[in-house]
Amino acid sequence: MFIKVLDQSTINKIAAGEVVERPASVVKELVENAIDAGANAITVEIKDGGTSFIRVTDNGKGIEKDDIQVAFLRHSTSKIETDKDLFSISTLGFRGEALASIAAISQMELITKTNDSLCGYRYVIEGGIEKKFEEIGVPNGTTFIVKNMFFNTPARKKFLKSETTEAGYIGELIEHLALSRPDIAFTFINSGKTKLHTPMNGTLKDVIYAIYGKEIATNLLNLDYDDGYIKLSGYVAKPIIERGNRKFENYFINKRFISNNTVINAIEDAYEPYLMSHKFPFTCFMIEIANDKIDVNVHPTKMEMRFMENDKVYEAINTAISKALEDRIIPQVSITPTPKKEEPVKNVKPNVPQPFETNRIKDYSYVTTVDELIGSAKAVVKEENIIEYKPEIKEIPEPESVPDNDCFIIDRDYTIIGQVFDTYWMVECENNLFIIDQHAAHEKVLYEQLVNAINKQKCDSQALLPPIVISLSLKEEDCLKNNMSIFNELGFEIEHFGGKEYYVRAVPMQLYGCDAKQLLLEVLDNLISESTTNDIVSRKEKLASMSCKAAIKGNTRISYAEAKELLDKLLKLENPYNCPHGRPVIISMTKYEMDKKFRRIL
Ligand code: ADP
Numbered sequence: 001m002f003i004k005v006l007d008q009s010t011i012n013k014i015a016a017g018e019v020v021e022r023p024a025s026v027v028k029e030l031v032e033n034a035i036d037a038g039a040n041a042i043t044v045e046i047k048d049g050g051t052s053f054i055r056v057t058d059n060g061k062g063i064e065k066d067d068i069q070v071a072f073l074r075h076s077t078s079k080i081e082t083d084k085d086l087f088s089i090s091t092l093g094f095r096g097e098a099l100a101s102i103a104a105i106s107q108m109e110l111i112t113k114t115n116d117s118l119c120g121y122r123y124v125i126e127g128g129i130e131k132k133f134e135e136i137g138v139p140n141g142t143t144f145i146v147k148n149m150f151f152n153t154p155a156r157k158k159f160l161k162s163e164t165t166e167a168g169y170i171g172e173l174i175e176h177l178a179l180s181r182p183d184i185a186f187t188f189i190n191s192g193k194t195k196l197h198t199p200m201n202g203t204l205k206d207v208i209y210a211i212y213g214k215e216i217a218t219n220l221l222n223l224d225y226d227d228g229y230i231k232l233s234g235y236v237a238k239p240i241i242e243r244g245n246r247k248f249e250n251y252f253i254n255k256r257f258i259s260n261n262t263v264i265n266a267i268e269d270a271y272e273p274y275l276m277s278h279k280f281p282f283t284c285f286m287i288e289i290a291n292d293k294i295d296v297n298v299h300p301t302k303m304e305m306r307f308m309e310n311d312k313v314y315e316a317i318n319t320a321i322s323k324a325l326e327d328r329i330i331p332q333v334s335i336t337p338t339p340k341k342e343e344p345v346k347n348v349k350p351n352v353p354q355p356f357e358t359n360r361i362k363d364y365s366y367v368t369t370v371d372e373l374i375g376s377a378k379a380v381v382k383e384e385n386i387i388e389y390k391p392e393i394k395e396i397p398e399p400e401s402v403p404d405n406d407c408f409i410i411d412r413d414y415t416i417i418g419q420v421f422d423t424y425w426m427v428e429c430e431n432n433l434f435i436i437d438q439h440a441a442h443e444k445v446l447y448e449q450l451v452n453a454i455n456k457q458k459c460d461s462q463a464l465l466p467p468i469v470i471s472l473s474l475k476e477e478d479c480l481k482n483n484m485s486i487f488n489e490l491g492f493e494i495e496h497f498g499g500k501e502y503y504v505r506a507v508p509m510q511l512y513g514c515d516a517k518q519l520l521l522e523v524l525d526n527l528i529s530e531s532t533t534n535d536i537v538s539r540k541e542k543l544a545s546m547s548c549k550a551a552i553k554g555n556t557r558i559s560y561a562e563a564k565e566l567l568d569k570l571l572k573l574e575n576p577y578n579c580p581h582g583r584p585v586i587i588s589m590t591k592y593e594m595d596k597k598f599r600r601i602l
């Protein structure tokens with residue numbers, strides 16, 4: 001008899017509450033139990049997002065007959081005895097309440113056999129009430145089946161999201177568990193389809209390949225660091241792999257997938273010189289640190305932890321990643337030099353050389369971000385009070401004769417004066433100087449064209465020859481499938497190629513010429529990270545806006561003729577002033593304001 005009931009003081013030290021929030025929490029508990037039982041092959045099977053059916057099978061050590069009923073008691077665990085053990089836990093589960101909590105709200109079945117036992121056992125418990133306990137012939141290991149979650153507490157079922165979303169949470173969880181244990185083969189089957197299979201005794205890189213596909217697996221840099229205080233091992237991806245959300249930043253603290261701000265900051269600061277703002281890297285590495293250097297706080301559904309010495313941890317992770325990134329950067333001569341930024345990029349460690357601006361553009365489509373430039377324009381507005389955004393123009397107090405401020409230019413003649421900073425077009429129109437952001441203008445025009453085409457239900461596609469192959473993660477795949485009809489309506493043609501690979505055969509006419517692969521990945525990332533509405537119209541508009549935003553990246557230089565065409569289109573729009581993401585497209589200064597500034601008029 002190895003399983004004991006915890007004493008009351010220990011129970012009190014463990015935050016009370018519900019373990020079981022959603023199907024993913026059940027899967028987490030059951031898989032962690034399987035890992036703790038020494039399994040090296042774990043299969044998770046779900047139906048209907050896990051709400052109607054979850055089965056977790058392992059080849060671990062099994063549960064002794066005498067322990068079976070005890071295991072389902074609250075606070076029964078074989079893993080710790082007193083609260084002291086809480087701080088030196090090496091196993092994953094330790095609260096001893098998972099099985100009791102899951103059994104209380106579902107119809108649960110346990111089939112298990114230990115190595116030494118001649119036969120196995122089947123135990124059925126529904127809503128916490130034992131229904132069956134019988135002998136059964138089964139292989140070594142344990143299978144848990146959880147049916148109809150919340151069948152006896154229907155109110156809690158209402159808090160669940162759609163089955164696809166719940167399945168997504170489970171998929172993501174299993175990905176993290178698989179990454180944390182390359183020595184265990186994980187199989188995930190959703191509604192009869194195998195979604196993930198990782199090799200047993202694989203290396204971390206094999207698991208990354210199985211989950212994220214070839215593109216990421218072939219762009220990894222080794223991370224290997226050990227200063228005696230903290231040890232890091234695993235991979236960080238080259239900055240060419242950039243994503244629209246933080247979900248690709250994987251790290252495991254003493255084998256656990258735990259979110260920690262110090263680690264996030266260290267990662268993102270190291271990548272800062274190489275990634276545009278709002279872009280996030282891919283990482284997957286293990287952090288090993290002595291248990292007495294961390295402070296673990298046990299929460300009913302999650303585990304929080306803090307490092308005792310944040311600075312040391314930050315420094316180690318930041319330095320190791322900076323070094324890995326720095327080692328691979330080979331400066332290249334640029335074709336289109338742009339002026340170097342004067343301000344050093346903040347948070348860059350002194351030993352990280354800044355790649356030339358131009359090199360970045362060539363390599364990874366880095367740009368001097370429009371945001372920064374707009375930011376400085378805003379600063380000018382404040383300081384000098386001379387440039388005003390259009391909506392504010394009308395509010396300029398008027399002491400004298402009234403100049404022609406009612407300026408807008410639709411259907412009026414205008415003269416393009418030229419371009420500055422490879423980004424802004426100066427346009428003279430009657431008594432106004434307009435400064436137009438080329439990227440925002442392009443984005444705005446593309447967006448309006450796409451939305452227009454959707455509304456008229458005639459989006460033209462442009463075929464890509466040859467088609468492009470993209471490999472998607474589980475989540476991206478689901479997201480694509482859920483939105484496939486909208487992608488099609490917009491003019492994308494995407495087809496399953498096999499495994500995680502998809503063919504992109506066509507893109508919307510308006511987006512032809514852009515980097516279709518990057519575009520799609522970015523749009524999918526955005527869709528995943530934003531809570532998308534079910535309203536089909538706003539979803540379409542959102543997709544259109546994301547698509548064009550992704551399409552116009554890069555500090556492209558355009559010719560006078562191209563600019564003319566773009567400005568003609570822009571200035572015909574009903575509202576040319578703001579891009580679909582709310583940034584200004586045009587700022588203006590009137591002749592009157594200029595005259596005032598030069599004190600020609602008082
Ligand atoms: P905890 O994992 O916190 O100890 P649980 O309620 O999850 O508590 O599990 C209770 C006990 O049941 C565990 O301590 C373990 O002894 C046993 N157990 C649960 N799942 C398995 C499994 N898959 N294989 C072997 N033993 C298991």
Ligand code: MG
Pocket residue numbers: 029032033092093094095096098099
């Ligand atoms: Mg457990």
